Amino acid sequence: MAGQIDRETVEYISILAKLELSGEEQLAAARDMGRMLEYIDKLKELDTDGVEPVSHVFPVYNVFREDTVTNQDIREELQKSAPACKDGAYKVPRTVE
Structure with missing residues (x-):
């Protein structure tokens, strides 16, 4: 596999990658690229029977938690400090005529 990289292959890959080499x-x-393919050939020689495929070097598990409400509705308390409120909303001066 390592001897398959020639000038035409590099030109084709550079066109796909939009590189001017x-x-x-x-x-x-x-x-x-030849060295990369040689390394891949070397890795293929390894005995991987019984080795479980992984996507991460550390065990990763979903850490979902229950979706519980931790804050309370404190709108009325917050609106006490506002200069003006109407129907549960903040009242602000008109900015567009």
Whole structure:
């Protein structure tokens, strides 16, 4: 698998990624991609039988809590400090004519 990265592949990937690579950058990218594929080949050699797949290195569990109301309706208390209120709403001066 490691020997499959050639200049055409790098050009195609750079077009998909909308990158403009110089000739030198294309060669460097081909070497880097080749090394990545070699590493993947090396990982494929590992015996992973009995190893459970994970999506995170630490065990992550849903930590949902009950949706309970913890505050009370204190609207009337708050509106006592307002200069003017009407029908449970704050009354403010008109700003648009």
